[in-house]
Amino acid sequence: MSGHRxxxxxxxxALVTIVDDRLAVVMVRRNQDPHRSQWQLPGGFVRLxxxxxxxxxxxxxxxxxxxxxxxxxxxxxGAVDRDQRERVISVTYVALVTADRVADEFPDVALAFIxxxxxxATLALIVEGKSAAVAFDHADIVGLVVKRLRGKxxxxxxxxxLLPERFTLLQLQRVHETILGRTLNKDSFRRTMLASGDLxxxxxxxxxxxxxxxxxxxxxxxSL
Amino acid sequence: MSGHRxxxxxxxxALVTIVDDRLAVVMVRRNQDPHRSQWQLPGGFVRLxxxxxxxxxxxxxxxxxxxxxxxxxxxxxGAVDRDQRERVISVTYVALVTADRVADEFPDVALAFIxxxxxxATLALIVEGKSAAVAFDHADIVGLVVKRLRGKxxxxxxxxxLLPERFTLLQLQRVHETILGRTLNKDSFRRTMLASGDLxxxxxxxxxxxxxxxxxxxxxxxSL
DNA sequence: ATAATAGTGTCTCTAAGACATTATATT
DNA sequence: AATATAATGTCTTAGAGACACTATTAT
Numbered sequence: 326m327s328g329h330r331x332x333x334x335x336x337x338x339a340l341v342t343i344v345d346d347r348l349a350v351v352m353v354r355r356n357q358d359p360h361r362s363q364w365q366l367p368g369g370f371v372r373l374x375x376x377x378x379x380x381x382x383x384x385x386x387x388x389x390x391x392x393x394x395x396x397x398x399x400x401x402x403g404a405v406d407r408d409q410r411e412r413v414i415s416v417t418y419v420a421l422v423t424a425d426r427v428a429d430e431f432p433d434v435a436l437a438f439i440x441x442x443x444x445x446a447t448l449a450l451i452v453e454g455k456s457a458a459v460a461f462d463h464a465d466i467v468g469l470v471v472k473r474l475r476g477k478x479x480x481x482x483x484x485x486x487l488l489p490e491r492f493t494l495l496q497l498q499r500v501h502e503t504i505l506g507r508t509l510n511k512d513s514f515r516r517t518m519l520a521s522g523d524l525x526x527x528x529x530x531x532x533x534x535x536x537x538x539x540x541x542x543x544x545x546x547x548s549l
Numbered sequence: 550m551s552g553h554r555x556x557x558x559x560x561x562x563a564l565v566t567i568v569d570d571r572l573a574v575v576m577v578r579r580n581q582d583p584h585r586s587q588w589q590l591p592g593g594f595v596r597l598x599x600x601x602x603x604x605x606x607x608x609x610x611x612x613x614x615x616x617x618x619x620x621x622x623x624x625x626x627g628a629v630d631r632d633q634r635e636r637v638i639s640v641t642y643v644a645l646v647t648a649d650r651v652a653d654e655f656p657d658v659a660l661a662f663i664x665x666x667x668x669x670a671t672l673a674l675i676v677e678g679k680s681a682a683v684a685f686d687h688a689d690i691v692g693l694v695v696k697r698l699r700g701k702x703x704x705x706x707x708x709x710x711l712l713p714e715r716f717t718l719l720q721l722q723r724v725h726e727t728i729l730g731r732t733l734n735k736d737s738f739r740r741t742m743l744a745s746g747d748l749x750x751x752x753x754x755x756x757x758x759x760x761x762x763x764x765x766x767x768x769x770x771x772s773l
Numbered sequence: 774a775t776a777a778t779a780g781t782g783t784c785t786c787t788a789a790g791a792c793a794t795t796a797t798a799t800t
Numbered sequence: 801a802a803t804a805t806a807a808t809g810t811c812t813t814a815g816a817g818a819c820a821c822t823a824t825t826a827t
Contacts, residue, residue, distance in 0.1 A: 329594060329596060329597065330555075330597060331554075331555035331556060331557050331558065332555060332558055332595060332597060333555050334555065334556055334558060334638055370553060371556060371627070371638070372553060373553065373554060373556060373629075373636045374629060375629065376627050376628050376629055377625060377626075377627030377638065378627070380627075398624065398625065400622065401601060401622065401625045401640050402601075403595070403600050403601030403602070403604075403640065404600050405597075405598060405599065405600050412597045414558055414595070414601065414640075416625050416627065416638075493806090494806090494807095495805080495806085510789070510790055510791085512789080512790070512791075512792090512808095513788080513789050513790060515807085516788080516789080517788085517789085520788095530797095530798090530806095531798090531806095532798085533798095533799080534798070534799075534804090534805080535798075535799045535800070535803080535804065535805085536797080536798055536799070536803075536804035536805040536806075537796065537797040537798045537799095537804075537805055537806045537807080538797075538798055538799095538805090538806080539805075539806055539807090540806080540807090717779090718779090718780095719778080719779085734816070734817055734818080736781095736816085736817070736818075736819090737815080737816050737817060737818095739780085740815085740816080741815090741816085744815095754779095754824095754825095755779095755825090756825085757825095757826080758777090758778080758825070758826075759776080759777065759778085759825070759826045759827070760776075760777040760778040760779075760824075760825060760826070761777075761778055761779045761780080761823060761824035761825050761826095762778090762779080762824075762825060762826095763778075763779055763780085764779085764780090774827105775826100775827085776825105776826090776827085777824100777825090777826090778823100778824090778825090779822100779823070779824075779825095780821105780822085780823070780824100781820100781821080781822075781823095782819105782820085782821080782822100783818100783819090783820085783821105784817105784818085784819085784820100785816100785817085785818080785819105786815100786816085786817080786818100787814100787815090787816080787817100788813100788814090788815090788816100789812100789813085789814080789815100790811105790812080790813080790814100791810100791811085791812075791813100792809105792810085792811085792812100793808105793809085793810085793811100794807100794808080794809080794810100795806100795807085795808075795809095796805100796806070796807070796808090797804100797805090797806075797807100798803100798804090798805090798806095799802105799803085799804090800801100800802080800803080800804105
């Protein structure tokens with residue numbers, strides 16, 4: 326078809342979760358050059374016989390032991406020199422998962438907390454309390470991940486992906502606040518969510534909470 | 550690095566404009582199989598020494614004679630069988646341009662009007678009055694283009710890209726209505742736009758319009 | 774004068790924010 | 801009883817929609 330060589334195509338997946346009201350992303354420690362011992366997103370090359378979405382799913386499974394999560398394509402990074410070894414185009418994905426499903430027994434895998442410097446363009450990834458060196462352009466990718474999640478939250482119900490099946494309104498609000506990086510008005514949040522039609526009362530309540538127990542809701546699967 | 554072969558990577562660009570209050574996209578007629586004589590978006594393979602963004606700009610220049618327009622990445626299509634000849638991953642872009650800048654002297658290039666079937670998931674591309682056959686998955690791409698533009702319009706001032714340098718509020722409203730596919734409230738649109746800070750009065754007015762002439766505005770380059 | 778759209782002023786309605794009050798669990 | 805959060809009700813405020821009225825040009 327053409328005399329040109331083809332670039333390599335990789336998928337990199339930002340698997341995002343929330344731990345203690347903090348946003349975190351699963352990262353893998355590199356054990357070879359370049360960027361040896363730095364942290365990168367789970368990724369891999371796309372095979373000729375699998376779609377991009379399938380490749381992203383496979384990467385999640387192989388590198389992080391995760392299956393069946395919310396995942397969507399984010400952006401494709403294609404600067405010429407983003408990998409110094411060869412030309413690599415990276416199709417990136419965002420995935421959301423509850424913290425309890427993040428397998429911590431995987432080697433060289435860690436949760437990196439995403440910290441926003443005050444009004445700064447950059448963000449820091451904190452692994453085990455220390456600011457982590459990030460390989461390639463993966464810090465840019467995580468930056469875009471946060472932007473995407475914030476933008477999406479206003480009109481797509483993605484908060485449920487980060488909560489157990491049954492949850493209270495306050496838990497949902499905390500998830501939104503963690504993603505947005507700011508506090509929300511409780512009354513307004515409550516009204517908006519209940520009016521959205523996305524919530525379904527389970528009829529159950531919390532227990533053992535030391536105060537009036539909140540009603541538990543689940544995500545209303547809008548199977549019309 | 551790996552024993553795998555690499556897929557081909559193409560960029561396809563949806564160059565969108567508005568003619569007579571109708572949304573249109575530039576398409577190129579194929580003169581070889583597969584899909585011979587069907588219409589496709591201007592596209593080309595990514596060279597190893599150019600970024601994705603550069604490749605998109607080059608495609609616009611070479612295939613449609615267009616330079617210096619608003620352009621942004623849309624989505625990357627990667628189904629295994631989207632091109633029956635070989636594995637091709639397509640990084641797609643949306644570009645916006647005023648109708649007068651669309652070069653009509655290019656061979657095999659035509660403006661395809663985008664028509665929305667009532668509440669249908671699909672859309673039709675009309676070339677010279679007839680519904681056009683679209684090659685590959687490019688109809689899906691155009692469908693996503695419309696979705697993206699609609700979503701973006703609410704919070705990013707992209708309407709200006711489809712208007713001459715000086716324009717009236719009603720012209721801007723028509724652009725928004727054309728993209729959204731519905732009428733907008735005039736009073737509210739006017740207030741919202743003037744309050745946005747994106748508009749700068751030129752002090753000039755229309756002439757030869759057969760009615761009270763409207764004030765002409767320009768896009769306020771927010772050079773803080 | 775007439776036609777046609779521009780532009781202003783005002784009223785209503787809806788949704789968000791603020792805040793007060795009552796309810797219900799654990800300790 | 802004390803404490804802590806849940807849940808409800810009401811008031812205020814901001815913005816969108818509706819609509820009436822005035823303004824300004826070409827014919």
